[in-house]
Amino acid sequence: MxxxxxxxxxxxxxxxxxxxxxxxxxxxxxxxxxxxxxxxxVFRKEIYLSIQELNRQSIAHGQADIAKLMERFSQSSES
Structure with a gap:
């Protein structure tokens, strides 16, 4: 520094x-x-950290949605 x-x-x-x-x-x-x-x-650090956390949560939520979608897709292709 x-x-x-x-x-x-x-x-x-x-x-x-x-x-x-x-x-x-x-x-x-x-x-x-x-x-x-x-x-x-340009952000205050506390705002920047909040944005990063929201982005991480969004990615985690999105990955869960993708997993559910893939599961449905595999189930429908087996039928």
Whole structure:
């Protein structure tokens, strides 16, 4: 992990197209601004983890549905 110190108004740049700027610091809270191309998705980590979990559940549910479909298909082809 790269650790940097920045003051209000200072930025860091990731590759050529993502800029993170410190907007303000109040106690334990740091406000940041992120400039990135529209196609780059930016999420708070807790939201990102929720999305990943929902995707895993969706895949697991989809696999169960596929298994049921295959079972029905094999039963109908045996008849």
């Amino acid at each position: 790269l650790v940097l110190s920045r003051r209000k108004g200072e930025s860091i740049v990731i590759q050529d197209n993502i800029e993170i700027t410190i907007l303000g610091i109040e106690g334990d809270n740091v406000r940041i601004g992120i400039k990135a191309p529209r196609q780059v998705e």
